[in-house]
Amino acid sequence: MHVLVIQSSPNTDGLTAACADAAIAGIEAAGGTAENERLTDLKVASCNQCGNGWGRCRTGHECGGVLDDFQALHQRALAADGLALITPVYWGDLSERMKNLTDRLRRCEASLGEDSRLGGKPVLLVAAAGGGGGGMISCLTNMERWAQHVRMRPADLIGIKRITREHKLAAIRAAGEALVAQNS
Ligand SMILES: Cc1cc2nc3c(=O)[nH]c(=O)nc-3n(C[C@H](O)[C@H](O)[C@H](O)COP(=O)(O)O)c2cc1C
Numbered sequence: 001m002h003v004l005v006i007q008s009s010p011n012t013d014g015l016t017a018a019c020a021d022a023a024i025a026g027i028e029a030a031g032g033t034a035e036n037e038r039l040t041d042l043k044v045a046s047c048n049q050c051g052n053g054w055g056r057c058r059t060g061h062e063c064g065g066v067l068d069d070f071q072a073l074h075q076r077a078l079a080a081d082g083l084a085l086i087t088p089v090y091w092g093d094l095s096e097r098m099k100n101l102t103d104r105l106r107r108c109e110a111s112l113g114e115d116s117r118l119g120g121k122p123v124l125l126v127a128a129a130g131g132g133g134g135g136m137i138s139c140l141t142n143m144e145r146w147a148q149h150v151r152m153r154p155a156d157l158i159g160i161k162r163i164t165r166e167h168k169l170a171a172i173r174a175a176g177e178a179l180v181a182q183n184s
Contacts, residue, residue: 001032001184003124003176004080006073008039008098009088015128016088019160022169023084023124026176031184034084034176035076039097042069046100047107057107061117070104077105078117082179083152084124085143092135093142094127102146110149119151122183124175126158133161155179 005023009016024034048055048065056064063070077083087098094102109116125147127139136159147154156175160168 001027001081001180002079003027003032003034003082003084003179004037004076005034005084005086006037006039006098006101007086008095008101009128010040012038014088015160015162015165016086018165018169019086019126019128019172020084022172023086023126023176026173026178027084027180029173030177030180032176032180035080037073037076039101042073044068044070044073044097044100044104046096047103054107054111057104058111061108061112063104063108066104070101073101074105074108080121082122082124082155082183083118084126084176084179086126086128087139087143089127089129089133089135089139092138094139102143106146106149109151114151116151121152122155122179123147123152124155124158124172124179126160126172129159129161131162133159133164136161155182 007020050065129136
């Protein structure tokens, strides 16, 4: 089983990066393979809201409004057997780069309804918050809603903050293992 792990913090040694490493360790321990993609290395702009609000995403199920790294990443997401989306919590929400990516994936796939090409695939959703952890739950709620729209199956939804780091990293590793074990 191949899992595309996408993380969206600019910090290469921060909490989000540690979460991605933990998920990958679990996936590989269970015999799966993982790609580790850092959204801050790519250009994925916000949706252009083409036409009257819909563009090629509605009928062609691809983004024709903004040509950047989204198109290739979309294809990689479709080719993977599952996803892990790992975002820092910004303003109680997904980080802006993860929001851009998930918004555009949603337009292309949710417009297919039950035939979403991500439909039925598992996704591990992780929200990495700061010291207080306020807004972690609203971030996870928004990630869950996204998964519902594209019809992915949340393998787990995990919130982590600085003081829960050690036991939640262990949980993320275990969730990566379970994702592979339950879907292979
Ligand atoms: C613009 C911005 C907004 C943030 N908003 C929140 C927030 O709403 N709640 C929270 O707990 N932490 C918030 N934080 C803190 C980050 O979620 C926290 O530092 C996170 O662990 C970052 O992960 P990193 O170490 O991988 O960069 C915010 C940080 C930034 C830069």
